Amino acid sequence: MTEELGLRARKKRQTAARIWQVAVDLCAERGFDHVSVAEIAEAAEVSKMTVFNYYGTKEGVIVSPMEEHVGDPARAVRERQPGESAVAAMRRQFLEQVAVRDPSIGLSGDPRALKVRQLISETPTLSLRMVSFHMRSVQLLADALAEETDDTLLARVAAAQLIGARNALIVENHQRTLAGDPLDEIAKDCAESAERVFGQVEQGLQGYPGGN
DSSP states (O other): OHHHHHHHHHHHHHHHHHHHHHHHHHHHHHOGGGOOHHHHHHHHTSOHHHHHHHHSSHHHHHHHHHHTTTTHHHHHHHTOOTTOOHHHHHHHHHHHHHHTTOGGGTOOOOHHHHHHHHHHHHOHHHHHHHHHHHHHHHHHHHHHHHHHHSOHHHHHHHHHHHHHHHHHHHHHHHHHHHTTOOHHHHHHHHHHHHHHHHHHHHHHHTTTTTOO
């Protein structure tokens, strides 16, 4: 039974990956607005309903790899070590992601990841989707901080600063990737920048909430 469930889960992942790959390739070639869900389904050899079941919307197909990481900052704070500040936890998580060249922070050698960034910059509906991801990420982090401090307002301020710092680093990675800079060079510089950027935020928040 366990083996059967494992096989089923693997097949679902493979199907989801195939739909995403086909969608990115088609939309990059013809433009997001000129590709239908039916065409994506046909090229991926699945039904139109299957595409909707996996991703909900056409926009969801393209940006799903990013949506999966909306809760990363909140998780870093919730699972941080005793005595560790929120800034330190997010910096540590981010540097771990840099070390493994995590695509979610703009470090990827996959050509399709580059296509996705181009599609987002060219397509207003995808850009709006990214704005909604940003807002949700801030809210999730603010909720996590407010649970500890009972100060919702300060939690929102801190969350906005932390997510803003993180996103600034990610945008820099995307811009350099689009410019064709070598991935290892981008990652090296990103790690150095992360220390500086999060250090600046740490000075402002002064160990909030309850660091060393």
